[in-house]
Amino acid sequence: MGNDGGTIAKRQDILSLHNSKSTFTSFAEDKGESKEQILLQSCALSGLPLYKNNPIVGDFKGKLYIKEKILQYILDCKLDKLKIQLQFQHLKSLKDLRTVKITWDVINDIAHFQCPVTKELDNKTSYSYLRSCGCVMSYRLLKELKKSLKAGDTGDQIEANCPVCNQEFTFDYDLVIINPSNKSDYSEFNEENYKYLKNVLHLSHAKEPLKKKRKKSEGDDADEDKDDLIRKRKIDIDDGLEVEKRIRT
Ligand SMILES: [Zn+2]
Helix, strand or coil, X not given: CCCHHHHHHHHHHHHHHHHHCHHHHHHHHHCCCCHHHHHHXXXXXXXXXXXXXXXXXXXXXXXXXXXXXXXXXXXXXXXXXXXXXXXXXXXXXXXXXXXXXXXXXXECCEEEEECCCCCCECCCCCEEEECCCCEEEEHHHHHHHHHHHHCCCCCCCEEEECCCCCCEEEECCCXXXXXXXXXXXXXXXXXXXXXXXXXXXXXXXXXXXXXXXXXXXXXXXXXXXXXXXXXXXXXXXCCHHHHHHHHXX
């Protein structure tokens, strides 16, 4: 999975974290935290710890931010286009952000992500959140839930209830894998689901209606997009690796 783009972005993330917020990073490093965990626990824009900096928001790429910081960034970019940063250029308004609910467990002075259902900590699993309710939980938990539901379901879109708050959601397009270090299979998964949400359902990441594009051949294009996406989704996307293989071949 050696994705060059991903590696570069990861390096930049870590470097900026080191340069600007060395206090939190070095403290966490001293406590034995891995780079991956530190990135997960930090705002993707400011590098500040997410813990006790509520509200926290997430984007469709699986990056988490301190809401205040990312809103300030969006505002700054509206006033001065030169401030737009490549990795955040998809963030233009609140419609591109979803408030998320993280469960924390403080161990040895470090606040860790904890899955409210499986109780796994952030060194044991990848995390995901649901676009519908914003609950953050173990990605493995949702993968297993999907597998168990799929047995009795023939359709592509599987309805389920959030294991944390019980609100209804739909696999896969409500599922965002939190991806602090740009893993390419997670990136593909999140992009695919967002494309479906945007092009087929005409919804923003925060599930608000999008304004329709004024295009001459809109009908034809939209149908084509839709067919293409539905065809793509027919192939099982349980496993991010499969998505990656498919795209590469
Ligand atoms: Zn929920």
